[in-house]
Amino acid sequence: MNPECYPPVVSIVTDVTTLLVNHATVLVTMDEHRTEIRDGGFFARDGWIEQVAPTKDLPSSADHVLDLTDHVVVPGLVNTHHHLYQTLTRAYAQDAELFEWLTTLYPVWAKLTPHDIRVSARLGLTELALSGCTTSSDHLYLFPNGTRLDDEIGAARDVGLRFHAARGSMSLGQSDGGLPPDSVVEDEQAILDDTRRVIESFHDSTPGSMIRVVVAPCSPFSVTPDLMRESAVLARHYGVGLHTHLAETIDEEAFCVDRFGMPPLAYAESVGWVGPDVWFAHAVHMSESQIDRMAETGTGVAHCPASNMRLGSGIAPVAEYLDAGVRIAFGVDGSASNDGNDLLGEARLAVLLARVRRLGMMPVRVALEVATLGGARVLGREDIGALVPGKAADFAAFDLNRIEYAGAQHDPVAALLLCASTRAAHTYVHGRPVVSEGRPVNVELETLVEEHNRAAFRLARA
Ligand SMILES: [Zn+2]
Numbered sequence: 001m002n003p004e005c006y007p008p009v010v011s012i013v014t015d016v017t018t019l020l021v022n023h024a025t026v027l028v029t030m031d032e033h034r035t036e037i038r039d040g041g042f043f044a045r046d047g048w049i050e051q052v053a054p055t056k057d058l059p060s061s062a063d064h065v066l067d068l069t070d071h072v073v074v075p076g077l078v079n080t081h082h083h084l085y086q087t088l089t090r091a092y093a094q095d096a097e098l099f100e101w102l103t104t105l106y107p108v109w110a111k112l113t114p115h116d117i118r119v120s121a122r123l124g125l126t127e128l129a130l131s132g133c134t135t136s137s138d139h140l141y142l143f144p145n146g147t148r149l150d151d152e153i154g155a156a157r158d159v160g161l162r163f164h165a166a167r168g169s170m171s172l173g174q175s176d177g178g179l180p181p182d183s184v185v186e187d188e189q190a191i192l193d194d195t196r197r198v199i200e201s202f203h204d205s206t207p208g209s210m211i212r213v214v215v216a217p218c219s220p221f222s223v224t225p226d227l228m229r230e231s232a233v234l235a236r237h238y239g240v241g242l243h244t245h246l247a248e249t250i251d252e253e254a255f256c257v258d259r260f261g262m263p264p265l266a267y268a269e270s271v272g273w274v275g276p277d278v279w280f281a282h283a284v285h286m287s288e289s290q291i292d293r294m295a296e297t298g299t300g301v302a303h304c305p306a307s308n309m310r311l312g313s314g315i316a317p318v319a320e321y322l323d324a325g326v327r328i329a330f331g332v333d334g335s336a337s338n339d340g341n342d343l344l345g346e347a348r349l350a351v352l353l354a355r356v357r358r359l360g361m362m363p364v365r366v367a368l369e370v371a372t373l374g375g376a377r378v379l380g381r382e383d384i385g386a387l388v389p390g391k392a393a394d395f396a397a398f399d400l401n402r403i404e405y406a407g408a409q410h411d412p413v414a415a416l417l418l419c420a421s422t423r424a425a426h427t428y429v430h431g432r433p434v435v436s437e438g439r440p441v442n443v444e445l446e447t448l449v450e451e452h453n454r455a456a457f458r459l460a461r462a
Contacts, residue, residue: 017045017046017063018043018044018045018062018063018064019043019044019045019062019063019064019065019066019393019428019431020041020042020043020044020058020059020060020061020062020064020065020066021041021042021043021044021066021068021073021395021397022040022041022055022058022065022066022067022068023039023041023055023067023068023069024037024039024040024041024068024069024071024072024073024397025038025039025068025069025070025071025072025400025412026038026040026072026073026412026413027040027041027042027052027072027073027387028072028073028074028075028368028387028413029052029075029386029387029388030074030075030368030369030372030373030385030386030387030388031052031386031387031388034365034369036413037052037053037054038054039054039055039056040052040053040054040055040073041053041054041055041058041068041073042058042387042393043058043059043062044393044431046431047208047392047393047430047431047432048208048390048391048392048393048431049387049388049389049390049391049392049393050389051389052387052388052389066397066426068397068426070399070400070401071397071398071399071400071425071426072397072398072400072412072413072415072416073387073395073396073397074132074368074372074387074395074396074398074413074416075372075373075384075385075386075387075394075395075396076132076133076134076135076372076384076394076395076396076427076428076429077131077132077133077134077330077343077344077347077371077372077375077396078133078134078135078136078329078330078371078372078374078375078376078378078379078384078385079128079133079135079136079137079330079331079332079343079346079375080137080279080281080300080302080329080330080331080375080378080379081137081139081243081281081282081302081304081331081332081333082124082136082137082138082139082331082332082333082334082341083138083139083140083141083333083334083335083336084117084120084121084124084125084138084140084152084155084334084335085109085112085116085117085120085121085140085152085334086105086109086120086334086335086336086337087120087123087124087127087335087341087452087456088112088116088120088452088455088456088459089105089108089109089335089336089456089459090335090336090339090340091339092104092105092108092336093105093336096311097249097251097311097312097313098248098249098251098252098311098313099179099249099251101311101336101337102179102180103179105336106142106180106181106184107181107183108459108460109142109144109184110142110144110181110183110184111144111145111459111462112142112144112145112147112459113145113146113147114145114146114147114148114151115455116147116455116459117140117147117148117151117152117155118151118152118154118155119155119448119451119452119455120452120455121138121151121152121155121156122155122158122159122443122448122452123448123449123452124138124335124341125155125156125159125161125163125341126159126440126443126445126448127340127341127342128161128332128341128343129159129160129161129424129427129434129435129440130423130424130427130435130438130440131341131342131343131344131345131421131423131424132343132344132396132398132424132427133161133341133343133396133427134161134162134384134394134395134396134427134428134429134434135161135162135163135164135375135376135379135381135384135394135429136156136161136162136163136164137163137164137165137166137214137243137302137331137379138152138156138163138164138165138166139166139168139216139218139243139281140152140165140166140167140168141168141169141170141216141217141218141222142168142170142180142184143186143194144183144184148194148198149165149167149194149198149202149213150198150201150202152165153165153202153211156210156211157210157211158442158443159434159440159442159443160429160432160434160441160442161429161434162209162210162211162384162394162429162430163210163211163212164212164213164214164241164379165198165202165211165212165213165214166213166214166215166216166241166243167194167195167198167199167213167214167215167216168216168217168218169186169191169195169216169217169218169223169227169231170184170185170186170217170218170222170223171185171186171187171188171191171217171222171223171224171227172185172221172222172223172224173185176224177259178221178222178223179221179222180222185222188224188226188227188230191217191227192227192230192231192234195215195231195234196234198213199213199215199234199238199240203238203240205239205240207382207383207392208383208392208430209383210430212240212241212379213240214235214240214241214242214243215231215232215234215235215240215241215242215243216231216242216243216244217231217244218244218245219244219245219246219248219252220245220246220252220255220256220259220260220264220267220268221252221255225260225267225270225271228244228268228271228272228273229271229272232271232272232273233272235277236277240277241277241278241279241379241380242273242275242277242278242279243278243279243280243281243302244268244273244280244281245280245281245282246264246265246268246280246281246282246283247263247264247265247280247282247283247284247285247286247290248281248282248283248284248285248308248313249284249285249311249313249314250285250314252264252285253285263290264285265286265290265293265294268280269293269297274293274294274297274299275297275298275299276297276298276299276300276327276380277380278297278299278300279299279300279301279302279327279329279378279379280299280300280301280302281302281304281331281333282301282302282303282304282307282308282313282316283301283303283316283321284308284313284314284315284316285314286316286317286320288320291317291320291321291324291326292324294321294324294326295321295324295325295326298327299326299327300326300327300328300329300377300378301316301321301326301327301328301329301378302329302330302331302378303316303318303321303328303329303330303331303350303370304330304331304332304333304338304346305330305346305349305350305353306332306333306337306338306340306345306346306349307331307332307333307334307337307338308353309349309353310337310338310339311337315353315354315356315357318350318354318361318362319354319357319358319361319362322366322370327374327377327378328370328374328378329370329371329374329375329377329378329379330343330346330347330350330370330371330374330375331346332346342421343371344371344398344416344421344422344424345421346371347367347368347370347371347417348367348417348418348421350362350367350370351363351364351367351417351418364413364414364416364417364418365413365414367417368413368416368417372385372386373385373386392429392430392431393428393430393431394428394429394430395426395427395428396424396426396427396428396435397424397425397426397427398416398422398424398425399422399425399438400412400415402422404419404420404421404422405419405422423435423438424438425437425438
């Protein structure tokens with residue numbers, strides 16, 4: 001089968017203008033009072049929520065009615081850090097810390113093709129949707145063999161998730177003192193030109209937007225200060241977000257002190273990289289004063305507990321971020337350091353990992369807030385993250401009759417965050433199903449997995 005020829009996109013509900021969700025055992029609104037409605041639901045028109053209420057107070061009909069008896073319904077989860085292409089290289093470099101892990105994988109990633117980017121993005125986003133995710137960011141920072149950001153944007157359209165495509169970059173190769181081999185870095189002018197192209201081609205800032213573009217040099221050890229500065233200027237010219245890895249490991253801190261004479265956050269600030277339009281992946285190693293500086297400047301954090309554990313990077317001070325008022329969200333990070341795309345599971349890990357430091361650090365309802373509203377705030381979105389009138393009808397429903405939730409029915413919300421994570425029964429984006437009855441709606445799962453595995457084998461052998 002031609003790898004580009006997936007079965008046509010078939011949505012089971014193509015002509016819906018009104019949607020009624022009712023009889024949810026608990027509907028978590030994330031409104032300003034954090035209201036949870038028993039036997040609740042909502043009514044939406046053209047993908048926008050008009051009414052949220054107990055079932056008895058909602059209209060009795062709509063073009064599409066979804067009875068969610070025995071389900072808990074939450075706002076769609078928001079993933080704020082990822083590298084989707086890494087689903088092709090899961091379970092590599094199994095006992096390595098970040099720098100060794102990267103230098104093991106760079107040569108493999110140097111062989112990626114446009115098809116690899118598309119198939120891995122389709123697979124990763126589908127797995128995310130099955131975990132209740134409705135909006136994902138992705139950080140693509142190497143572009144070998146003619147690959148482009150366009151390839152993963154096309155995949156996001158196929159799957160149906162909202163997508164914040166971060167045009168990443170690497171320009172500091174080994175011969176200039178950087179970590180990546182020279183074969184995977186780009187010329188800085190070419191990076192800026194292509195970043196401008198993708199913003200002008202794809203970025204949609206309107207409410208309900210399905211595609212936004214983000215400017216995202218990879219990390220302090222793979223780009224120059226000049227590219228950081230120029231990237232910030234470019235992003236602010238267009239009013240798009242800024243994203244990079246920062247303060248992930250002790251090795252990175254040593255690199256910054258050695259090369260720039262200052263720790264990572266001071267370096268970032270010196271090149272214009274703090275503010276409400278900036279969010280950092282990881283931010284594991286931050287002092288009290290640096291956390292205060294993050295709060296003062298409105299700079300956000302994508303907390304990635306699985307990746308931090310997998311690579312032995314450390315435990316991010318999430319409770320301190322929350323106390324200080326720092327915007328914080330979750331990210332699954334690339335599937336070579338996770339090795340999965342389970343955002344509900346990531347929230348559960350965050351709850352558990354915070355408690356390794358101290359009990360009570362991350363209550364379950366706080367974790368759910370970080371996974372929903374927190375993600376929306378970090379991505380700079382007012383239109384998602386809560387099920388309230390005026391916001392988009394992005395939600396996930398989980399079946400409470402599954403074995404994983406047996407014994408926890410007295411608190412379905414806590415069950416989601418403390419019991420083993422399960423797949424969503426239904427995931428809707430803008431009132432349209434992306435997952436229905438536990439199956440992806442817009443891609444044929446078995447065909448996709450088969451094609452993805454062929455691409456992964458080819459990459460491993462090439
Ligand atoms: Zn990352």
